Each structure stands twice: as C-alpha cells, then as structure tokens.
Amino acid sequence: MTKKKLIKLGSQTAKRGFRTEKDIAKKFNDWQDDEDAQQWLTIMCYNLKEIERIKAIIITGSHKTDVQVQITIYLKEAIAVENLSVKLVSNPQGFNQVDKRWVDRYVEMWNIPADIAKILKLFTGEIKPKSKKLRDKRRMFLDEMDSGTQKTVIDFFAKNKILIVSDILKGNDEFPVNWMLVVFKK
Known part of the structure; x- marks a missing residue:
C-alpha cells in the first residue's frame, strides 16, 4: 500500500x-x-x-x-x-491499537533505562536496524534479538506490568x- x-x-x-x-x-x-x-x-x-x-x-x-x-x-x-x-x-x-506514543514518552512515564529504550526503538522502527536478515527491514521483532536482549525487555515489563497496563488501558490523567x-x- x-x-x-x-x-x-x-x-x-x-x-x-x-x-x-x-x-x-x-x-x-x-x-x-x-x-x-x-x-x-x-x-x-x-x-x-x-x-x-x-x-x-x-x-x-x-x-x-x-x-x-x-x-x-x-x-x-x-x-x-x-x-x-x-x-x-x-x-x-x-x-486494535490501544496506545500510540513515541518511545521517549514511555521513557518519561515509566523511567525506562536507556538500553531498553534503544531496544524498543529498534522494535518500533524509530531506530533503523542494521541487520539485513529481518522479516521487516524497517524494524526488529523481539524474537530476532539475542536471548539476553529479550530477557532484559521481558524482565523490565514483568517488573512494571501493573503500572504499564494501567497507564495504557486506564490512562494516568x-x-x-x-x-x-x-x-x-x-
């Protein structure tokens, strides 16, 4: 399209x-x-x-x-x-998309560390990936990242899941x- x-x-x-x-x-x-x-x-x-x-x-x-x-x-x-x-x-x-903010906004909301912010920007396509062996050249899926990187992201979201789900579904205003x-x- x-x-x-x-x-x-x-x-x-x-x-x-x-x-x-x-x-x-x-x-x-x-x-x-x-x-x-x-x-x-x-x-x-x-x-x-x-x-x-x-x-x-x-x-x-x-x-x-x-x-x-x-x-x-x-x-x-x-x-x-x-x-x-x-x-x-x-x-x-x-x-249905329930939230559509830039990664930097989530960094502010949830105190996301810089290394995880970079990973999320690769995932969303805000940072273009360097690897050529991807399903989509514009971004990286989590399963295309190494296991240590996957664990870092998953651990962050697991630790902060209540806050994140609440902010995304209910809002914080x-x-x-x-x-x-x-x-x-x-």
Whole structure:
C-alpha cells in the first residue's frame, strides 16, 4: 500500500472512530429509549428506575477516555461519572491499537533505562536496524534479538506490568477510564 493510501486509510479510520464516539454518546443521552444504553447501564450496576438524568459528552484531546457519562440518581445530590474508552472493530479477526506514543514518552512515564529504550526503538522502527536478515527491514521483532536482549525487555515489563497496563488501558490523567466499550461495525 502506498504512503498516500495509508494516510487516507488512517484518516478514514479516525473519522469512523470519532463518528462511533458520537453515536455512543447519543445512545447514552437517549438512554430511556435505547436498549443498548439500557443494557450497558445495567452492566455498570445501575438500576434504571433510579436514574433521573444522563448527560454523555465526548472528551477531546489526548485522553484515554473518549466518552464521559454523567448519571444523576433520583433523590441524591451526587452525580456518578463513568469514563468510557470506545474501541471500534470492523474485522472480528482484526486488532486494535490501544496506545500510540513515541518511545521517549514511555521513557518519561515509566523511567525506562536507556538500553531498553534503544531496544524498543529498534522494535518500533524509530531506530533503523542494521541487520539485513529481518522479516521487516524497517524494524526488529523481539524474537530476532539475542536471548539476553529479550530477557532484559521481558524482565523490565514483568517488573512494571501493573503500572504499564494501567497507564495504557486506564490512562494516568484527570479522566481515567472505568469501562472499555468495544463496538463492532462492518
């Protein structure tokens, strides 16, 4: 696929994702008539009869949360807030990218040592590999690296897995994700 086609595909994918976020917010805002929203609220342990009002908004910017659902319960002054990460899947055998930052950003977040940062940059293609015997000349897969290098990376991720998984799935800002909603659309 040409670079121009890849850029167009990426743009179309992003637009479909934004449309899906709007669709999900609309469903929650129409929760009294929308069976999907009612089912989601039930899964979230809300009693539909106790809900007075719902306001769903789209969170813009670099946050893991895509849609915030604000739920007002009858006879309570508090508003419950549920932050959703919405993932659009168009192919049941496909995959979805959950995070897309440069390695240096992860270095800042998780205090990744310089040697591991270099390995990750080889893996992502930020640093071009020198070896010619690779499956993909733009990057190195972990199994193409020597066993000591593999162990170094695996040990780091094993030691820091709770922090890493939490940051990638929930985020570490003012809008941490409570729920992940996967939407399948062909």
